[in-house]
Amino acid sequence: MNVSHILTVTKNEDQGAGYFHLVARAPELASAARPGQFIHVLCAPGVDPFLRRPFSFYRLRPEAGEVEIYYQVVGKGTHLLSQIQPGTKLDALGPLGQGFPLDPKAQRILILGRGIGTAPLIALAEAARAQGTGVSAILSARNPDAIIGDRLLASWGVEVTTVTDESGTSDPAQVEPLLAAALDKPGTAQAFVCGSRRLARLLRRLAAARGIPAFGSLEERMGCGLGGCLVCACRVRTPEGETYKRVCNDGPVFPLEEVVLG
Amino acid sequence: MKPDLSVEICGLKLKNPVMPSSGSFGLPGYEEYMDLNGLGALVVKSITLNPRLGNPPPRIAETTAGMLNAVGIQNPGVKWFIENDLPLLKRFTPPLIVSIAGTTVEEFAQATELLEKEEGIAAYEINVSCPNIEAGGRAFGMSAAATQAVVAAVRKRTRRPIFTKLTPNVTDIVEIAQAAVEAGSDGLTLINTLLGMAIDVKLRRPVLANVLGGLSGPAIKPVALRCVYQVAQAVKVPIIGTGGISSATDVLEFLLAGASAVQVGTANIVDPYAMLKIIADLEKYLAENNVASVREYIGALKTH
Incomplete structure (x- = not known):
């Protein structure tokens, strides 16, 4: 599956408290994604900032062909993202990670x-x-x-x-x-x-x-987002002892009983 | 006419000179996202004799035009690799290069012995240069004698080609390269990451839990080019160049400096499709410039 997408931003609004609400047109992504998964976004062209930033979906609206994220401006990447005007194209990988295991029969x-x-x-x-x-x-x-x-x-x-x-x-x-x-x-x-x-x-x-x-959706500084670089490590308990799993690919959603919450 | 992208390195026939650097690209894993058969070769993340947990997070820090990592060779160990990953990786057509790491000469030797019994491995890359495996960023590759000991131990146990991956964190990389070649290394991979660190001023703490990490990305490309150039002047064995490559012209720069093939690392972390784009751009560049074969660039740097 090709996970590379070009999103068209339709809305990117300051919500106060340092939060922004971004809506983007991405019909394929909106259809493929599930709650708890995320997109890995190049916030600006060039090499500064160098890495992508991961954002979980805030809303998925396949009928409108749109995805929505809600983000907090915390550093250079999110600051540049907050400056983006509607109509701008965004390079994003997704949908990535394992979503929430919502039980279809849950009351x-x-x-x-x-x-x-x-x-x-x-x-x-x-x-x-x-x-x-x-x-x-x-x-x-x-x-x-x-x-x-x-x-x-x-x-x-x-x-x-x-x-x-x-x-x-x-x-x-x-x-x-x-x-x-x-x-x-x-x-x-x-x-x-x-x-x-x-x-x-x-x-x-x-x-x-x-x-x-x-279940908890975890956060960690991330590299590739696809499980290849092993930087977003999350300590987990297994029957064989403690080990590290990848937040991006094994998560970001983990059973709480499994993770070591330092 | 379609330009010829193929190269041959230590008997390995590559359809193009571009392969992932160890640890930057999920193998196996990324076959889910693209056709791996488009790559020149496949290089797996370093395997050690015994499983390694790796370092605590944070393991990554963003830097100007690059990043620091301190993963610490997290891997499931050579037995797990042979049973689980190797059968999957053997199915792809590009030559498979298995990277071996260790904390003692004996660990390198034993890992090689186990891998030697398996089919489907085209060559080994001997990682004597990871800065995250020992305290304080030490690595075998910082000493000519230690490099020689590791390479000799692996050489004794295999007839498959060996590429020794060297660290730039030395006074004279040529001396280390010569030591590796004398000990029987068929080729060299240049360079591993530069030892570095990042500090969070607000917290007054290092960003990486490991304090030190390896710097990679476009920021280190000039250093990598310099190392490839210096070593190519001094040794006869083929060189795989790596360090900050993110475009087709970057590839050609490394070939001009004396590399016969290249590895793309950090660019994969930003864009998993980077190598496939670079290969397509390389073909386009050669066609537009009426160059019949990419091999014309190897060592063709004009310095006069």
Whole structure:
């Protein structure tokens, strides 16, 4: 399969809090991709910045032939990306990685996102709602402006709980009862987390106690994105002992019980 | 008329002079994304006698026109390679070059012995130059005597061609190249990464968990060209040039400097299709410039 695509940017808007929302026309990609997978984007031509930047899908809209990402400006690459005007062509590899293993028969799932890490969970929630699966959402961020996807989720009938550093509600100790209550909702069959290792550890503990399979989408500095260069290592437990897997190709979604969350 | 891209190096017939550098390109793996039979040769990531976990992350740091890596030769070991990867890799038509690494001379020797029993391997690349395998960036290839010991140990155990991959992190690369050739290396691969580091000012910490790493990419191309040129003046064996190659004209520069074939490494990490594009561009360039064979460039540098 050829994973090289030229995307045409149709929208690239500042959403405040350092976040941008980029929509691009890429019909093949939109049809092939699944929630939890990502695109590996050349943010600018030339050799500075030199490497691609990986972005999980925020929304997949095959009917419109479009893919959407939500990103935070953190360095040179994302800064240059934020300057791109609609109509610009983008060189991207994708869809890459293993997506979320959404159970087609799940009655309900839980999503737990922090900051920009919420982005891939929105694509997952949309797919869940489309198959009739209920979604419970707990979203965490520095402040209310940095919560993403809450209105979209609400429009799909998802009950969203938000916690923030600013209101002093986002500490894992305070999230714990909220998360426990959400996991205890009848029919919760799977749980998914992204954006915080602390929240991932919390979810792993609470989900394991309830026998609910839990998955996290991980982040690591990435090279090729295709599993060839072995730089985006993630430490995992296996029956033979601890080893490294590739975030790009074995993940980015891993069962939480498998990963070593340092 | 279609230009001839084929080259021959130590008895290996390559349909074109372009192959991946060890560790930059998933073999096996990338057959899922493209036709590997379009490449001049296939070079696998370095294999060691025993499995190696590799270094903790972060293992990569972006630099100006390049990158640092400190993977640390993560690999499943030679037995796993023989049982799982080799059967898949044998199915492709380009010659297969197996890269061997180790932390002792004996490890190189034992790995070679195991690989020797297998069919489908065209040649070995002896990686004496990885800066991430020993503390402080040390490598066998930093000493002529140590290089000679490794090459001699492998030579004793195989009649297959050996390419010794050298490090630029030395005072005089010619001396090391001569030592490798004297010990029986049929060819040389020049160069491995340059030892480097990156620092995060905000955190006041090294970017790489391993602190030091190997610099690669367009930033090192002038150093690689210089090494190929110097060594080509001094030894008679064929050279595979590598270091920052990302275009067809880069390939020709290395051939002019004295290489008979080239490896593309870091460019694959930015674009997995880089080599196929370079090969197509190479053919186009030769056609446009009425050059019948790419071999016309090998060692044809005019210095007067």
